[in-house]
Amino acid sequence: MPYDVLGRLREELGDQLTTDPAALDATRDDRSGLRSPATPLALVRARSVEAVQATLRIATATGTPVVPRGAGTGLAGGAVASEGAIVLDVSGMRRILEIDEANELAVVEPGVINADLDDALAPLGLWYSPDPASRAISSIGGNIATNAGGLLCAKYGVTREAVLGLAVVLADGRLVRTGHRTVKGVTGYDLTALLTGSEGTLGVIVEATVRVRPRRTGDPVTVAAAFPDVEAAAVACAGVTAARIRPALLELVDPLGLARVAEFLGADALTGTPLETVAPGETFLIAQADGSDAVAEGLAIAEVFASAGGRVTTSTDAATGERLLEIRRAMHPALASRGQVLIEDVAVPRSRLPEMFRAIEEIGRRRGVEIPTLAHAGDGNLHPNFVFEGDEVPAEVWAAADDLFRAAVALGGTLTGEHGVGILKRRWLRDELGDDQFELQRAIKAVFDPAGILNPGVMFEQLSTPAAENAQAASAPR
Secondary structure, X not given: OOOOXXXXXXXXXXXXXXXXXXHHHHHHEOOOOOXXXXXXXXXXXXXXXXXXXXXXXXXXXXXXXXXXXOOOOOOOOOOOOOOOOEEEEOOOOOOEEEEEOOOOEEEEOOOOEHHHHHHHHHHHOEEOOOOOOOOOOOEHHHHHHHOOOOOOHHHHOOHHHHEEEEEEEOOOOOEEEEEOOXXXXXXXXXXXXXXXXXXOOOOEEEEEEEEOEEOOOOOOEEEEEEEOOHHHHHHHHHHHHHOOOOOOEEEEEOHHHHHHHHHHHOXXXXXXXXXXXXXXXXXXXEEEEOOOOHHHHHHHHHHHHHHOOOEEEEEOOHHHHHHHXXXXXXXXXXXXXXXXXXXXXXXXXHHHHXXXXXXXXXXXXXXXXXXXXXXXXXXXXXXXXXXXXXXXXOHHHHHHHHHHHHHHHHOOOEOOOOOOOOOOOHHHHHHHHOHHHHHXXXXXXXXXXXXXXXXXXXXXXXXXXXXXXXXXXXHOOO
């Protein structure tokens, strides 16, 4: 009997289901620059846990793939439409269900925007510390699905360290709750940690219990410096780590990126900063120290920067610090003003940052492409960028990216520090993990999703499963 997927979805979900072509088309891309050639079967804009459960029950019964999607701000193609799939959009589930001041936790639905949660916590003197650059537009569910990082994670941790528990709908529609509301809890396997960063391949997050912190008080001390070249700046970063200093943030913009930022912002924006006169090859490094030892830490960071050859500015004024941070924040808009941007994401041990920057420079020269690079230098996470024209990433850019990934892994690093594997990086996953771990991870996927319907093709190449075989049948006209 033919699968009447749309009929069953419409019967159970009503106006939460749409097949409007414009709505379907909007699910074919994210912020990675990848645009899926596929046409999804339908879009479900779920407003409740029950709607998510119904969608997955029908999908399992009919062998129809499901692509979980939040705010659509991903950078690895992890939530873009696949052929014949139901795109399950949970961005409309955006209630803050509870803020427990006594136990310093919050319970939220997956569509809650990161910055909105923090705004709700502020009057209570609390703070949600995971702070991806997309915090104003990205959702908590998406942050958890990719284990997002951010500027402050070197000191305050990535998303996984803030997640206490999850409510997740499995592929067959069952609702499971993992984790605890307690600070400690070691009962059984840590499924909460496993699901965090699983990119929608093991289940659909419908609720999260997250740790919040007392809000930071006092103005941070900001230390900014211009260095004669990127290697000197990378040496300064390694020096901060070696001095046992833990700044709240430590960000580096390489010479190519800095030149684009200076061009984008104009001379007036740089007046009064270490970048008032930007010489070719110069690199920008900015750090902030916070907490009770902020002044002492700031002075110590300034000494490290100066000893590495930096032209240093130190400020205890919040407005000045924010102005200096705007130089770093301008990197992506500056690149986007010149064309399409592919933002890559590798990480290496912090002590090996100088070697990774040397490798990036050599790869760019050998492949004939510019690779302006931004680094969360406090944790060794680099974002090499490629600017190109047209809708397709050029072959020479992919060749350079391949070299980058292999160089990072050879230095003891990883393919992705915070963006996730998605579709863009799955071809390199086995190279980093090795055969045994790769097969173990794929076996875990099969336990949670035996029919292979959840986000097929994300992280792992799509296998031959009933879901894959039925995708075309499910989307065919009836």
